[in-house]
Amino acid sequence: MPDARSVVITGMGALCAVGRTPDEMLAALGDGRSGLGPIRGWDASAWPTRVAAEIPDLDLRKLVKDRKLLKLIRRTDVFGLNAAAQALDASGLIEWRDALPADAMPAVNDRIGLYVGSGGSLCEDQYDYFPLISESDNQLSAFGEQLSATVNPMWLLRSLPNNVLCHVGILHGLKGANACITNHGVSGMLAIFEATEGLRTGEADRAVAVGHDAPIAPQNVLYYHRMGLFSRDALRPFDAARNGSLFGEGAGALVLETRAAASERGAPVVGEVLGGGYASEATGLAAIRDDGDGVERAIRAALDDAGLAPNDVGMVVAHGNGTRASDASEAAAFARVFGSSMPPVTGFKWSFGHLLAAAGAVEVVVALRALHAGVVPGIATLDTLDPACAGLTVSRAAKRPRSDVGLVISRGFGGTTAALLVRAQR
Amino acid sequence: MQRRRVAITGIGMVTPVGNDVASTWDALLAGRSGGAPIAQFDASGFSTRIAAEVKDFDLRAVLDDRKLVKYANRSHGFALAAAEQAIVDAGIRPTAETATRWALCVGTGMIGVPYEELEEVHDHCVRDGEFDPKRLLDDASANDPMVFCRSQAAAGLALLGRRYDIRGYATSVHTACASGGQAVGTALKVIRRGGADFALAGGFDSMINPVGLSGFCLLSAVSPDNDAPTRASRPFDVTRNGFLLGEGSGFLVLEEWESARRRGAHIYAELAGDGNSLSSYRITDSPPDGDGPIQAMQQALADAGMAIEALDYINAHGTSTPMNDRSESAAIKAVFGAHTARIGVSSTKSSMGHLIAAAGAVEAIACALAIDRSEMPVNANLETVDPDCEHLAIVRGTPRRGLIRGALSNSFGFGGSNSCVVFRHPDETDAQLAAGR
Numbered sequence: 001m002p003d004a005r006s007v008v009i010t011g012m013g014a015l016c017a018v019g020r021t022p023d024e025m026l027a028a029l030g031d032g033r034s035g036l037g038p039i040r041g042w043d044a045s046a047w048p049t050r051v052a053a054e055i056p057d058l059d060l061r062k063l064v065k066d067r068k069l070l071k072l073i074r075r076t077d078v079f080g081l082n083a084a085a086q087a088l089d090a091s092g093l094i095e096w097r098d099a100l101p102a103d104a105m106p107a108v109n110d111r112i113g114l115y116v117g118s119g120g121s122l123c124e125d126q127y128d129y130f131p132l133i134s135e136s137d138n139q140l141s142a143f144g145e146q147l148s149a150t151v152n153p154m155w156l157l158r159s160l161p162n163n164v165l166c167h168v169g170i171l172h173g174l175k176g177a178n179a180c181i182t183n184h185g186v187s188g189m190l191a192i193f194e195a196t197e198g199l200r201t202g203e204a205d206r207a208v209a210v211g212h213d214a215p216i217a218p219q220n221v222l223y224y225h226r227m228g229l230f231s232r233d234a235l236r237p238f239d240a241a242r243n244g245s246l247f248g249e250g251a252g253a254l255v256l257e258t259r260a261a262a263s264e265r266g267a268p269v270v271g272e273v274l275g276g277g278y279a280s281e282a283t284g285l286a287a288i289r290d291d292g293d294g295v296e297r298a299i300r301a302a303l304d305d306a307g308l309a310p311n312d313v314g315m316v317v318a319h320g321n322g323t324r325a326s327d328a329s330e331a332a333a334f335a336r337v338f339g340s341s342m343p344p345v346t347g348f349k350w351s352f353g354h355l356l357a358a359a360g361a362v363e364v365v366v367a368l369r370a371l372h373a374g375v376v377p378g379i380a381t382l383d384t385l386d387p388a389c390a391g392l393t394v395s396r397a398a399k400r401p402r403s404d405v406g407l408v409i410s411r412g413f414g415g416t417t418a419a420l421l422v423r424a425q426r
Numbered sequence: 427m428q429r430r431r432v433a434i435t436g437i438g439m440v441t442p443v444g445n446d447v448a449s450t451w452d453a454l455l456a457g458r459s460g461g462a463p464i465a466q467f468d469a470s471g472f473s474t475r476i477a478a479e480v481k482d483f484d485l486r487a488v489l490d491d492r493k494l495v496k497y498a499n500r501s502h503g504f505a506l507a508a509a510e511q512a513i514v515d516a517g518i519r520p521t522a523e524t525a526t527r528w529a530l531c532v533g534t535g536m537i538g539v540p541y542e543e544l545e546e547v548h549d550h551c552v553r554d555g556e557f558d559p560k561r562l563l564d565d566a567s568a569n570d571p572m573v574f575c576r577s578q579a580a581a582g583l584a585l586l587g588r589r590y591d592i593r594g595y596a597t598s599v600h601t602a603c604a605s606g607g608q609a610v611g612t613a614l615k616v617i618r619r620g621g622a623d624f625a626l627a628g629g630f631d632s633m634i635n636p637v638g639l640s641g642f643c644l645l646s647a648v649s650p651d652n653d654a655p656t657r658a659s660r661p662f663d664v665t666r667n668g669f670l671l672g673e674g675s676g677f678l679v680l681e682e683w684e685s686a687r688r689r690g691a692h693i694y695a696e697l698a699g700d701g702n703s704l705s706s707y708r709i710t711d712s713p714p715d716g717d718g719p720i721q722a723m724q725q726a727l728a729d730a731g732m733a734i735e736a737l738d739y740i741n742a743h744g745t746s747t748p749m750n751d752r753s754e755s756a757a758i759k760a761v762f763g764a765h766t767a768r769i770g771v772s773s774t775k776s777s778m779g780h781l782i783a784a785a786g787a788v789e790a791i792a793c794a795l796a797i798d799r800s801e802m803p804v805n806a807n808l809e810t811v812d813p814d815c816e817h818l819a820i821v822r823g824t825p826r827r828g829l830i831r832g833a834l835s836n837s838f839g840f841g842g843s844n845s846c847v848v849f850r851h852p853d854e855t856d857a858q859l860a861a862g863r
Contacts, residue, residue, distance in 0.1 A: 042559045072709070110721050114704060120579030120600065121536050123568075126544050126637055127557060133548045134555050140636060144471025147640050156641030157709050157840065161536055161579070161600045166841035169706035175718065177702040177725075178843055179608060182534060182579040182600045190597060194612075197619060203702070203725075218559040219547070223574035278621070279526065280596035285497070285575050285584040294593070297526060414584040416596055 004260040007196045009271040009422070011093065013086020014365045015063075015079060016250030016352045017053035021086065025352070025362075026369045030398065032380035034351045036234060036246055042218050049230045052216045053248035053353030055079075066171075072154060073163050076119055076249075079358070080164035080212030081171070083251035091255035093206065094172055096265045106175075113176040113204030115195040116165045117187025119213035119357040122220055125159045128152065164210055177203040182357070185319075185412030186278075187211055188252060189360025189420055193276040195256050205261040211361030212251035221247065227286055229323060235354070236381040237320030237347045238327050238389045245321040248353020252361030271368045274308065274405065274421040277301025281415030288325055292333030294417040295319075295409065299337050302407070302419040313343045313421070314403030315376045317367045318394075319411045320347025321354050326411060331389035343407075344376040344399040345392055351380070360410035364420060367406045371424035376401050431855060432617050432697040433686035436516025436679030437791045438508040438628075441778050442478035442672045446511060450788075451795055454774050455825045457806030461655035461670050461779060466634055467541070474648040476655035477634045478672035478779030480504060494585060499576045501535050502585055504675035504784070505630035509586055512626065516679035517691065520591045520624070529595040529622035530587050531613040533605030533629030535783040538577035541635045543567045582630055594622045600783065603743075605629055606676065607786025607837035607845030611700030613680050614847075623685060628677030629787035642671060645710065647747060659780075660807035661744035661773035662751050662815040669745040672779025676788035683855065694794040695833070696855040699730025699848035710840055711749050716757025719743075719836065719844045723761045726846035731863075732832050734765050736854070739802050739833040741789045744773020745780055754836060755815040772821040776806035786837035786845055793833040793849045802826040 014021070017035025018028035028035070035053035044050045063082040064070050070078070088094050097108050132150040136142035152158070160166070162180035169175065177198050181187045188211020195207040224230050224247070231244035262269055279297035281289050288294070303310065318330055334342060348363050355362055370377055376399040385392065404426055410418045439446065442460025443453035453460070460478035469475040485495055485503035488510060498506060513519050520528045547568055551561040562568040575581060583598045595616050599608050606629030613627035633639070642648045649658040649668035659670035678697075686693055703725065705711075705718030712718060727734065743754055751773075759766050774792050781788055796802050802821045811820065831854050837845045 046560060046563055109706075110703070113702075118600070120534075120598075121538055123539050123544075123547075123577060126537075126539055129544065129637055129640070130548050130552050130557055131555065133545060134552055138545065138549070140468040141471035143636060144469060144473075144475075144640075144643075147472065148644060151640060151644060153644040156645060159536065159641075160602060160709075160841055162602060162839070162841040162843065165601065165704070165843065166709055169704040169842055170708075173706055175704045175706050175721065178601070178704050179599060179612070179702070180601045180841075180843070181597055183583070183596075183598045184578070184580045197615065201615070201619065218562050219568045222562055222568055223571065226569055226571050227574065278595050280530070280587055280593055282525065282587045282591045282593050284588045285578060285581060297593075413578060413580040414587055414596055414598075416580075 005200050005258045007199045007256050007273040008259050008262050008269045009254050010257050010262050010267040010269055011087040011091025011255035012365045013083040014252040014362045015082055016248055016355060016362060017055050018351055022365045022369045025366050029351055029377035035248060036353055041216055047221060049221055049225045051233060051246050054216055055249060072158055074158060076212050076214035077163040079214060079251035080210050081167060083253035084168045084208055084210050087253035087255045091267060093255055109173050109175045111176050111205040112174045113195060113198050113207035114165055114169055114174050114178045115191040115207060115209045117181045117191040117211035117357045117361060118161045118164060119215060120161045120182040121159060122217055124217040124219060128155055164212055183412055185356050185359055186410045186416045186418040187357035189410035189418035191361060192254060192364060192420060193418060196273045196276060199256060199258050206257045208253060208255055210253040211358040213355050213357040214249040215356050216247045216249055231322060234381050235322040235350045237322050237350055237379055238386055238392055238394050239382050240384040240386040242322050242327060245323050245354045248355045250355055250362060251358050252365045254365060269425050271425050272423045274423055275302050275306025277305055277419045279417050283415040285413050288329055288415055290329055292329035294415055295330050295333035296336050298417040298419040302421050306421045310338050311341055312403060313405050313407045314401035315343055315371060315406045316345040317363050317406060317408040318345055318347040319409045320349055328388045331392045335391055342393045343402050345394050346376050346379055364408050364422060367408050368422055368424045371401055371404050371406050374400055430618050431683035432614050433681050433683045433693045434678050434695050434697055434794045435681050435686050435691040435693055436512040437794060438511025438677045439788055439791055440480055440504040440508045441674040441788055442480055443777050445483055454777050454792060454803035457777055457804040459656035459777050459806060461658050463655060467636060472639060473643050474650050475652045476658055478670050479634055480674050494589060497575055497585055499540060501630045501632040502582045505582050506585060508628060508675040509626060509677040512677040512679045525591050525593040527594055527623040528592040529613055529616045529625040530583060530592045531609045531625060531627040532583050532598050533609035533783045533787060534579055534582050534598045534600055535631035536600060537633055537638050541637055543573055601843035602839035602841050603782055603785055604837040604839030604843040604845040605783035607847055610787060610790045610847055611845060614697050614700050617680060617682055623682045625680040626677060627680055628675060629784040630675035631781055631783035632673035633782055634671055634673050657807050659746045659776050661746045661776050661805060662812055662820055663808050664810045664812040666746045666748060668747055670779035672781040674781050675784050676791045678791060693852040695797040696850040696852060698850040699726045701726030701729060701846040703844045705842035705844060707842060712753035712838055714753055716753050716760050719754060719757035719838060720760050722844035722846040726848045730848040732848055734762050737769055737832040737834060738830045739796050740769055740771045741793050741835040742771055742773040743836040743838045744775055752814045755818055759817050766817050767819055769819060770802045770821045770826045771818045772803055772805035774803050789835045790847055793835045797830045797833055797849055797851050800827060800829055
């Protein structure tokens with residue numbers, strides 16, 4: 001008899017460079033197709049890094065129909081709103097709620113939580129002040145005087161890192177517990193993690209978890225290059241020739257409900273969150289430990305939380321960001337956790353790029369679609385496995401998962417690692 | 427199984443009215459304002475030229491780690507100083523044995539790039555009013571990894587984690603003005619569910635720079651009372667006209683109750699309950715009827731297992747904007763009914779100003795101190811109470827003294843996130859535990 005407060009997934013949505021839906025993204029992985037290509041957002045021909053996975057043929061107005069709202073939000077927020085709308089549509093939650101008697105609705109809305117992983121602010125957000133700095137001739141007194149005539153009065157609101165939280169709430173009337181996590185590469189995963197804990201502990205009965213990011217901007221790309229984090233050409237997780245990561249953009253979202261809440265409305269259950277684990281390494285902003293200590297602890301905590309053994313895991317979606325240090329330390333952690341009985345390991349960033357705050361949410365959604373389809377997608381950019389990662393069960397070719405349980409890993413600045421265990425409904 | 431309880435055993439603050447706990451608390455009891463003309467930059471052309479700035483702060487004087495100081499922007503400096511106070515005060519810190527059992531939960535501000543660096547990029551890259559991205563390629567600031575590291579949303583988290591060797595759950599949250607409250611609430615939940623046994627939790631922010639101030643001036647959210655900076659923040663007064671922008675940091679050391687008692691730690695208060703809601707109304711406003719904040723307070727009280735009869739003090743969000751204070755007053759009345767006449771209310775923003783992402787953290791500390799010292803800080807600058815707020819028992823003139831069994835801190839953010847955190851007197855907690863509750 002499953003626990004009534006165990007957490008099921010009743011709707012999912014995602015978009016990134018290789019697809020506008022989770023299934024399009026899974027198909028791209030199957031085809032060995034990468035979204036990484038020359039940057040088109042600005043003339044990056046002279047940039048030391050000229051490659052990213054931008055969403056092609058993008059018309060923001062098609063992703064968010066409300067024109068007034070579109071003026072109030074940033075590109076990253078548009079992605080988040082779109083993924084959330086996909087997930088909510090698939091779940092039928094809003095339809096179900098709207099059919100309730102009017103007096104029953106507020107109590108339901110108060111119990112729908114919203115947990116968002118957001119990329120926070122970019123340097124580029126402040127470029128809106130360039131015309132004012134020019135006009136005021138670098139004189140702050142003039143800057144202040146000409147402010148209201150030059151800068152969009154809504155600048156601050158447009159730049160809020162918690163805009164997706166705000167507007168998904170307003171659009172759908174969700175009023176429950178909430179969080180906005182600005183924790184770099186683990187933000188999206190932590191949003192799912194905190195939503196799950198919220199449902200388990202009774203903070204909410206239903207929840208939307210979203211991760212969104214749009215980091216492909218000129219100054220930001222330059223910084224990642226200077227930090228030594230970027231490849232010049234391609235993202236090759238665990239390959240001997242790997243030389244760094246590359247950006248992607250997009251969002252992922254899930255509707256989560258307690259089992260009791262889902263069955264109350266006869267919701268379509270597509271999967272289950274079995275458990276999560278989290279650890280940090282106290283290594284500063286960008287450094288990580290070589291031995292994968294944080295990754296190992298996060299995985300063990302997730303297994304413990306789910307009450308599972310390493311052998312129960314059917315597929316691992318690694319963080320696999322393509323940097324020398326991160327991939328090697330991750331492989332070391334997998335070797336210690338799984339020993340000689342390692343399930344098939346893969347990663348998605350070679351195709352999607354690194355979506356930072358969106359990565360965890362997007363990769364959990366696609367992992368669930370892959371498990372559902374009974375496939376572990378291969379890593380098309382893998383040529384020669386790095387000897388430092390020997391024993392790692394990655395391959396170019398697709399494999400079959402050895403069970404319907406997936407382990408997904410996200411890592412971020414501050415030496416943080418989050419691990420999530422999910423089961424797909426077959 | 428009994429639910430784990432959480433003790434507050436260390437506190438630290440850097441605020442516009444004092445660079446430590448003792449001086450800040452004195453100012454909050456006296457209702458001394460930190461408001462003054464802005465000193466950090468030439469604000470003479472702005473519609474609002476006043477703020478509550480942290481004064482005479484020198485990070486190098488409080489922190490011996492030169493390398494860490496290099497990686498810190500202004501708000502990180504406040505955070506490192508406040509966290510150091512809290513860790514020293516608690517008398518406990520992560521060790522090789524306990525590092526993975528420590529959590530770090532911080533509410534972090536939204537502006538990472540100092541104005542000087544924005545201006546530098548502008549001067550190098552804008553020609554004849556046109557931004558030329560190519561010029562970024564040989565711009566000093568745009569190629570400086572240190573600038574990047576300081577600007578990151580996770581920068582403060584990374585600095586604190588490294589300084590104290592915290593290796594457990596670590597998160598940065600941002601829900602605008604509710605960030606600090608949500609960070610403290612998150613730490614409570616993490617310890618309760620067994621994800622950690624200890625936590626360093628707090629918030630830090632500094633938006634007193636040309637871009638930050640601009641954002642609030644453009645929204646007419648800040649008080650324009652440039653000639654009376656110490657009177658500009660007057661929550662619940664009928665003449666209130668906006669908030670006073672502050673800056674600073676607050677940090678708390680939290681511990682699982684039994685282990686704090688075992689080691690004989692001084693416990694300021696139990697961190698007893700957390701409530702969160704979304705207003706889903708408008709991006710900057712609270713609904714006039716208090717919908718949203720009402721649910722947050724009710725959830726926090728229920729989460730704490732505290733009856734409204736046992737609550738004695740409310741540290742209000744009380745920003746001094748016309749909208750917030752009216753909405754919050756309505757919400758308090760809706761939640762506490764007849765008890766509203768009994769429960770002391772004050773907004774310490776009347777003295778400190780609004781510390782934005784740090785506000786919820788310093789105000790949580792104000793609640794813990796109020797319980798610990800049996801005195802409620804005053805709501806400064808209140809002359810004529812807004813008729814809409816008359817039902818509140820606002821603490822005016824002098825601190826209200828007497829046992830505080832329960833206290834509550836509200837933080838409501840742009841974007842509609844409402845955070846409420848509830849605190850209990852340690853004697854009450856011990857009595858409940860002795861009674862097997």
